[in-house]
Amino acid sequence: xTFFIQLLATGLMVGCVYxxxxxxxxxxxxxxxxxxxxxxxxxxxGGYLIWTFMVWIGLPMWxxxxxxxxxxxxxxxxxxxxxxxxxxxxxxxxxxxxxxxxYVLIDALVVAIWGGGxxxxxxxxxxxxxxxxxxxxxxxxxxxxxxxxxxxxxFTLFLQRTKIGLAMRAASESHKLAQSTGISVKAIFSWSxxxxxxxxxxxxxxxxxxxxxxxxxxxxxxxxxxxxxxGGVESVRGCIVAGPIVGILEIVxxxxxxxxxxxxxxxxxxxxxxxxxxxxxxxxxxGETRIERI
Amino acid sequence: xQPTGIRKTSYTTDNAVVHTHTQWAMLIGFLVLLFIAPVFxxxxxxxIISMVCIFVIAVLGLNxxxxxxxxxxxxxxxxxxxxxxxxxxxxxxxxxxxxxxxPCAGIAAGLVGLIFGLPSLRCxxxxxxxxxxxxxxxxxxxxMHGGSWTGRFDGTGVPAPTLGGITLRSNVxxxxxxxxxxVIMTFFARNLSRTKIGxxxxxxxxxxxxxxxxxxxxxRYKLIAxxxxxxxxxxxxSLYGVYVGWISPDHxxxxxxxxxxxxxxxxxxxxxxxxxxGVVFLRGVxxxxxxxxxxxxxxxxxxxxxxxxxxxSLVFGLIVVLFLIFEPRGLYHRWQxxxxxxRLLPFPY
Numbered sequence: 001x002t003f004f005i006q007l008l009a010t011g012l013m014v015g016c017v018y019x020x021x022x023x024x025x026x027x028x029x030x031x032x033x034x035x036x037x038x039x040x041x042x043x044x045x046g047g048y049l050i051w052t053f054m055v056w057i058g059l060p061m062w063x064x065x066x067x068x069x070x071x072x073x074x075x076x077x078x079x080x081x082x083x084x085x086x087x088x089x090x091x092x093x094x095x096x097x098x099x100x101x102x103y104v105l106i107d108a109l110v111v112a113i114w115g116g117g118x119x120x121x122x123x124x125x126x127x128x129x130x131x132x133x134x135x136x137x138x139x140x141x142x143x144x145x146x147x148x149x150x151x152x153x154x155f156t157l158f159l160q161r162t163k164i165g166l167a168m169r170a171a172s173e174s175h176k177l178a179q180s181t182g183i184s185v186k187a188i189f190s191w192s193x194x195x196x197x198x199x200x201x202x203x204x205x206x207x208x209x210x211x212x213x214x215x216x217x218x219x220x221x222x223x224x225x226x227x228x229x230x231g232g233v234e235s236v237r238g239c240i241v242a243g244p245i246v247g248i249l250e251i252v253x254x255x256x257x258x259x260x261x262x263x264x265x266x267x268x269x270x271x272x273x274x275x276x277x278x279x280x281x282x283x284x285x286x287g288e289t290r291i292e293r294i
Numbered sequence: 295x296q297p298t299g300i301r302k303t304s305y306t307t308d309n310a311v312v313h314t315h316t317q318w319a320m321l322i323g324f325l326v327l328l329f330i331a332p333v334f335x336x337x338x339x340x341x342i343i344s345m346v347c348i349f350v351i352a353v354l355g356l357n358x359x360x361x362x363x364x365x366x367x368x369x370x371x372x373x374x375x376x377x378x379x380x381x382x383x384x385x386x387x388x389x390x391x392x393x394x395x396x397p398c399a400g401i402a403a404g405l406v407g408l409i410f411g412l413p414s415l416r417c418x419x420x421x422x423x424x425x426x427x428x429x430x431x432x433x434x435x436x437x438m439h440g441g442s443w444t445g446r447f448d449g450t451g452v453p454a455p456t457l458g459g460i461t462l463r464s465n466v467x468x469x470x471x472x473x474x475x476x477v478i479m480t481f482f483a484r485n486l487s488r489t490k491i492g493x494x495x496x497x498x499x500x501x502x503x504x505x506x507x508x509x510x511x512x513x514r515y516k517l518i519a520x521x522x523x524x525x526x527x528x529x530x531x532s533l534y535g536v537y538v539g540w541i542s543p544d545h546x547x548x549x550x551x552x553x554x555x556x557x558x559x560x561x562x563x564x565x566x567x568x569x570x571x572g573v574v575f576l577r578g579v580x581x582x583x584x585x586x587x588x589x590x591x592x593x594x595x596x597x598x599x600x601x602x603x604x605x606x607s608l609v610f611g612l613i614v615v616l617f618l619i620f621e622p623r624g625l626y627h628r629w630q631x632x633x634x635x636x637r638l639l640p641f642p643y
Contacts, residue, residue, distance in 0.1 A: 101614035104610060274425070
């Protein structure tokens with residue numbers, strides 16, 4: 001039983017970081033209907049950018065993180081301005097392939113700039129953990145959990161209270177209506193890419209703190225997809241609920257099944273979940289069922 | 295646009311693949327050239343052409359699914375892997391002849407493709423892309439954890455096929471084998487678009503609701519498209535296994551699936567010629583990038599990690615992104631514009 005609760009707690013904390021990564025994806029999808037397959041790469045790139053400012057340049061920790069997040073935001077803007085904007089109005093497949101191309105390109109750039117080796121952040125939280133009734137919770141995980149929750153709160157408030165956030169929600173309803181009320185839809189696209197890149201970088205930083213910074217981070221970032229589909233692609237609320245579910249299924253499944261199949265269950269469970277969601281409930285928990293007209 | 299002076303007097307001639315005597319002569323000449331090529335090609339060149347042919351088969355399958363039927367697959371490399379492993383297991387574990395294993399590999403891959411095509415009952419577009427992405431990761435995991443059947447991380451060997459007592463092991467014989475099958479598969483793929491099934495695919499692609507209203511069973515045709523697509527991948531994978539002789543999970547990664555999708559886009563979706571052009575172009579770029587990276591690494595050893603680790607992917611990513619921004623309809627569209635231009639030559643229109 002203790003083992004089960006231990007896995008449950010770990011899964012919950014990992015899942016919250018997935019939620020954060022998925023939030024970036026949902027923001028881009030809501031405002032521009034673009035499926036961003038490069039989200040995982042943005043996670044990795046953000047992690048490496050923060051590492052660069054913290055360790056390589058040697059800024060103090062808080063400043064390094066802030067500058068790293070800002071740099072990621074700039075990357076997000078560049079991607080939107082020079083690759084996504086020329087493709088507005090192109091068929092779905094072109095845009096999917098474009099983000100796949102970006103995924104390959106960003107991964108290759110990271111290898112080219114930082115090399116293939118593993119990097120480590122300076123200790124953010126102590127290695128030790130606290131113990132609650134026989135369950136040990138490493139401070140790294142607790143820290144990541146709390147930071148992810150706080151960031152999530154900030155972005156939810158941003159979407160509901162600020163002018164840009166409201167404009168983003170308007171654009172997600174209808175581009176034409178938003179444009180005719182004086183909202184610059186192009187600016188909204190840029191904003192959503194900037195924010196998506198920033199939350200991706202934050203996710204990269206937190207995941208890097210848990211598992212170390214390496215090239216596998218981009219594959220871990222791709223696990224935001226099951227989260228997005230389970231929650232429903234348009235739903236911010238769905239992200240919050242679905243992230244921990246996927247995280248828990250992954251960790252608990254791996255904990256119990258790895259001994260029978262020789263490991264690696266954590267890599268495959270999220271995708272099995274994904275196929276099941278698609279067959280059983282393709283619009284996710286909170287997604288809208290769209291009615292199509294010819 | 296038709297050449298000047300060609301008039302169609304019946305539906306059959308209008309629907310023909312090859313229109314004029316010149317085109318017939320060029321086609322036959324080209325085929326003959328392909329089959330006598332081993333006489334004057336080096337072993338290395340034949341290897342490159344064999345790989346191109348294998349990928350032509352796989353991407354033709356993708357063209358049926360994506361170009362004709364409008365569904366997206368991010369798992370083509372994994373379905374290729376299913377074909378390759380089926381061939382390897384049937385030939386080495388059960389001693390079954392290659393000529394039986396080849397169609398079985400196609401059918402096995404086709405059935406696996408059907409499973410991951412099931413979500414197409416209720417969703418399309420991006421959702422379907424996710425399902426095939428899941429297929430990619432799940433099948434990769436199966437290859438990695440298949441015990442002694444798939445040889446786990448190390449992979450497994452594929453014996454050489456035999457034909458009437460002769461073992462096809464040399465470069466030339468494998469080249470001829472692959473070329474023959476490629477020509478047959480291309481023939482079927484080209485003709486598929488003219489059949490009832492092919493027309494139904496195009497209707498589903500253009501508007502699936504309208505197609506359904508017209509009486510096309512959308513779900514059934516989407517599943518057929520998935521089966522054909524994976525069948526082609528399975529055949530390609532089987533040939534890949536025979537050609538390389540040793541397969542491991544790392545031959546069938548998400549990256550390879552993306553390469554195949556990119557070949558389709560760069561060449562031009564929905565056309566057989568475009569598909570072949572795309573494969574030739576991107577395989578050529580891959581070879582050149584590998585040579586370039588080698589040269590860069592030997593000239594400037596300090597840049598070795600950069601050039602060898604990321605060079606090819608960097609070039610590939612750039613090409614895909616630039617193509618999508620500047621030539622989203624692919625090489626085939628450019629070729630059509632060129633043909634229209636020279637057929638009208640003295641006049642601008």
